Amino acid sequence: MALPELRLRENVPGDFFVDSTCIDCDLCRQIAPETFRDIGDQSAVHHQPETPAQEFAALKALVTCPTASIGTISHRSAKEAVAAYPELVDENVYFCGFASESSYGASSYLIVRPEGNVLIDSPRFVVPLVKRIEALGGLTTMFLTHRDDVADHQKWADHFKAERIMHREDIGRSTQDIERRLTGRQPIELAKDLLAIPTPGHTRGHTVLLYRDQYLFSGDHLWWSETYNSLNASHSVCWYSWSEQTRSMESLLDYRFEWVLPGHGRRIHLSSSLMLEQLERCVTRMKHTSRAAS
Numbered sequence: 001m002a003l004p005e006l007r008l009r010e011n012v013p014g015d016f017f018v019d020s021t022c023i024d025c026d027l028c029r030q031i032a033p034e035t036f037r038d039i040g041d042q043s044a045v046h047h048q049p050e051t052p053a054q055e056f057a058a059l060k061a062l063v064t065c066p067t068a069s070i071g072t073i074s075h076r077s078a079k080e081a082v083a084a085y086p087e088l089v090d091e092n093v094y095f096c097g098f099a100s101e102s103s104y105g106a107s108s109y110l111i112v113r114p115e116g117n118v119l120i121d122s123p124r125f126v127v128p129l130v131k132r133i134e135a136l137g138g139l140t141t142m143f144l145t146h147r148d149d150v151a152d153h154q155k156w157a158d159h160f161k162a163e164r165i166m167h168r169e170d171i172g173r174s175t176q177d178i179e180r181r182l183t184g185r186q187p188i189e190l191a192k193d194l195l196a197i198p199t200p201g202h203t204r205g206h207t208v209l210l211y212r213d214q215y216l217f218s219g220d221h222l223w224w225s226e227t228y229n230s231l232n233a234s235h236s237v238c239w240y241s242w243s244e245q246t247r248s249m250e251s252l253l254d255y256r257f258e259w260v261l262p263g264h265g266r267r268i269h270l271s272s273s274l275m276l277e278q279l280e281r282c283v284t285r286m287k288h289t290s291r292a293a294s
């Protein structure tokens with residue numbers, strides 16, 4: 001629970017505030033940009049919500065915040081905001097909210113499909129979200145893009161008896177019971193509509209998931225940058241190999257998709273041709289960065 005005594009001085013006066021435990025995951029700024037802003041390495045309230053829509057968005061940010069750093073002096077009820085998740089992004093693809101501190105506030109997603117629902121990366125295991133996912137048909141599969149965003153995967157898998165899928169190169173102590181381990185660097189068809197594409201670079205076993213040639217769940221490999229107004233990857237958060245990540249990015253040019261749904265960073269929806277243009281520019285920049293670094 002956010003503590004008024006830890007309230008950041010950058011917050012404007014009023015009911016909503018961010019306290020000093022904020023880890024700068026960016027989610028509140030994505031969910032409620034009218035209320036929260038970047039103050040360097042944390043977020044703060046720059047404008048108190050005035051309309052019901054702004055208040056609802058701010059409360060959704062409050063329940064999604066991985067560190068419970070957002071609070072209200074009046075202890076407003078967040079019941080409706082809790083019930084908003086999973087929140088529809090497009091067609092049958094949902095954003096789960098309820099980010100976990102152990103995955104540094106990574107976004108997780110749910111695909112609702114007749115063949116069985118798929119959870120991509122792990123939100124916090126909380127009862128309201130569990131119940132909502134039960135009502136949407138439960139889970140048959142958990143796809144874990146990489147080692148950093150696994151959070152409460154064990155609890156989700158145990159509860160729903162879901163099969164977890166992850167690349168073998170990213171298996172660690174907390175994921176040693178993963179049911180299905182992917183190997184190699186070739187794409188693997190998990191189902192007619194689901195393609196796992198190994199994208200080593202950010203981590204050795206990073207893998208993205210392409211759904212229906214439309215939605216790319218990109219983990220920490222690729223995201224939309226509001227700052228640069230472009231698809232982006234960053235050398236500064238590449239934990240394994242930037243040259244590998246550049247090659248992995250180039251291999252994505254063989255695929256078509258309209259959405260990029262990342263773990264960290266902003267999601268984006270473009271036509272497949274514009275997405276391809278963006279991806280080509282991203283690869284070019286990455287190659288330039290590689291040359292500059294060598």
Ligand code: SF4
Pocket residue numbers: 018021022023024025026027028029036042043061064065066067068069070105
């Ligand atoms: S969601 Fe929470 S941790 Fe993330 S930037 Fe906002 S206040 Fe900070």
